Amino acid sequence: MGALSRRIQGRVREDVARLEPYDPNFTPCDINLSANENTYGMPEQVRVAIDEAIAATPTNRYPDPMSNDLRDQIATWHGVRRENVCVGNGGDELLFNFFLAFGGPGKRLVDCPPTFTVYDIYSKMVGTSVVRCWRDPDTFELDIDALLRMAGTADMVIVTSPNNPTGNVIAAADVARLCEACPGMVMIDEAYAEFADDGISCERLLATYDNLIVLHTYSKAFCLAGVRMGYVLAAPDVIEVLGAVRQPYTVDVFAQAAAQVVTSMRGVFRPTIETIRKERRRLAEGLAAIEGVRVWPSQGNFLLVRMPYAAIVRARLRDKRSILVRDFSSSPGLEDCLRITVGTPRENDELLDAVASILKEVV
Numbered sequence: 001m002g003a004l005s006r007r008i009q010g011r012v013r014e015d016v017a018r019l020e021p022y023d024p025n026f027t028p029c030d031i032n033l034s035a036n037e038n039t040y041g042m043p044e045q046v047r048v049a050i051d052e053a054i055a056a057t058p059t060n061r062y063p064d065p066m067s068n069d070l071r072d073q074i075a076t077w078h079g080v081r082r083e084n085v086c087v088g089n090g091g092d093e094l095l096f097n098f099f100l101a102f103g104g105p106g107k108r109l110v111d112c113p114p115t116f117t118v119y120d121i122y123s124k125m126v127g128t129s130v131v132r133c134w135r136d137p138d139t140f141e142l143d144i145d146a147l148l149r150m151a152g153t154a155d156m157v158i159v160t161s162p163n164n165p166t167g168n169v170i171a172a173a174d175v176a177r178l179c180e181a182c183p184g185m186v187m188i189d190e191a192y193a194e195f196a197d198d199g200i201s202c203e204r205l206l207a208t209y210d211n212l213i214v215l216h217t218y219s220k221a222f223c224l225a226g227v228r229m230g231y232v233l234a235a236p237d238v239i240e241v242l243g244a245v246r247q248p249y250t251v252d253v254f255a256q257a258a259a260q261v262v263t264s265m266r267g268v269f270r271p272t273i274e275t276i277r278k279e280r281r282r283l284a285e286g287l288a289a290i291e292g293v294r295v296w297p298s299q300g301n302f303l304l305v306r307m308p309y310a311a312i313v314r315a316r317l318r319d320k321r322s323i324l325v326r327d328f329s330s331s332p333g334l335e336d337c338l339r340i341t342v343g344t345p346r347e348n349d350e351l352l353d354a355v356a357s358i359l360k361e362v363v
């Protein structure tokens, strides 16, 4: 935050005065590979169906507060019951509600950096202390033994799988051990699960562990980042708790209508997701072939890369080639790292060409 005036400083909650808001570091560019969106865009037939559904949606009545029709669809999709599903205004709202319900002063969160920084921000907002179980500095794999130990005294644990920004996954067997070790709640953030190999989701453990919450979003694979729609799967009483802390009507009628169409037509996204996985491999190989560039394996729709002068390369990509990627070079553990969303073949070609030529200039 900028400097606060003395008057406001004296009025605002002390811990809020110290908050640094989430900054996606956005600059408009021709090619945006910075926010892990699906850059292929909404498939035309789905877009047409969404437009029709929205046109038929009345706006004078409040939305169904719990989005029950959508919950039923999601439940059928995932083989659970409506009582196991809560939807939210993006996955981010559900994360916040998770902190509101299970965090707070005196509570402890364990997370595994480098990871999604929103967890840190929400823990500060609700006054939850954070215990960090750092990933291996070279491979970014989890230190499972340390994590199990820390989880033993945690109120909340969050593991992101595939992890943003490093692309690693956690094995379901390790999630099971985590749920057993942790007296509190275990959230597995699967925002990128659709891009991972089959079988990585820990969803099947929901039947066994009532302290497990699995987070999903429509923002990444399903082209609805602009609409704001996410959901969690968990035991019915966990869903009730999340329902109790949510603000009424955050999921509006248009978002419900769009998500229902996308859910019923989700098979249409499969070819694009397959293409993104193929392009991920091609982009990774292309980047690794550029001298000085290290690429980590990723199960998401993005790649973490390290290169000399990463911040300068990123600025030149933006200013000279109008390509936006995400700069992590000043984040702890991610020195000289950039995160690049896997784009369309043309976007990836341009990115590869630009990185190669900019690196020749700067090194």
Ligand SMILES: *Cc1c(COP(=O)(O)O)cnc(C)c1O
Binding pocket: 036, 089, 090, 091, 092, 093, 116, 160, 164, 189, 191, 216, 217, 218, 219, 220, 225, 228, 229, 230
């Ligand atoms: C994108 C993302 C989310 C959720 O995003 P929403 O757009 O709020 O649904 C959650 N977790 C991670 C790790 C993400 O990258």
